[in-house]
Amino acid sequence: MGTIDPYVTIAEPTFVARFLLNPNTDTEESVANVDAFVGLPDDSSWALTIFTVEEVRRLLARWKETGEVANGSYFWAIDQLIVPEPGVPAMTTAIRELVRSGEIASVGVRYEDPD
Template sequence: MAAVDPYVTVTEPTFVARLLLDPGTDTEESVANVDAFVDLPDGSSWALTILTVDEVRRLLAKWKETGEVANGSYFWAVDQLIVPEPGVSAMVTAIRELVRSGAIANVGVRCEEPG
């Protein structure tokens, strides 16, 4: 049985984005919380975690119930990108603008080059 590629890969002239979907729950239209890797033509690679506003709200509510993260009193991450709606399309739109504006270097975490 062949392994299923967990990545959805989007190739554009200015970047290649690989979004790591959970094959058990995520679809391209419904994904609301995903890790992504963005490779640029200059050879740099950037890691992002992309969430929707509703996913952040869901996590805060969950943590309030479980007592995690000071009872859901905050949400914070280094490589965080928040988008208004779920789906790969909305996420790629945001990545496209980050790359166009150069802000990918401020938002993403640069991946180390293989040694």
């Protein structure tokens, strides 16, 4: 029995992005909180956590109720990227611009690809 690839992969001439969707809850069109790994032609690899604005609101509201993160008084992540709408296409658009502008190195966290 073969292994199922947990990633949705988008390959473009300037990068390859792999989105680690939760197969039980996420679809390519609706994902709002996802880890992504971006490989560039220079063999560098960058990790990002991508959230939608609404997902950040949802998390803050939940934390306010549960008391986590100082009752939802802040939100942060080292490698965070916030996009206006859900879905792999919107997230890919943001990654495309980060790669084009060179800002991927400022936003993402460099990592060694185990492959």
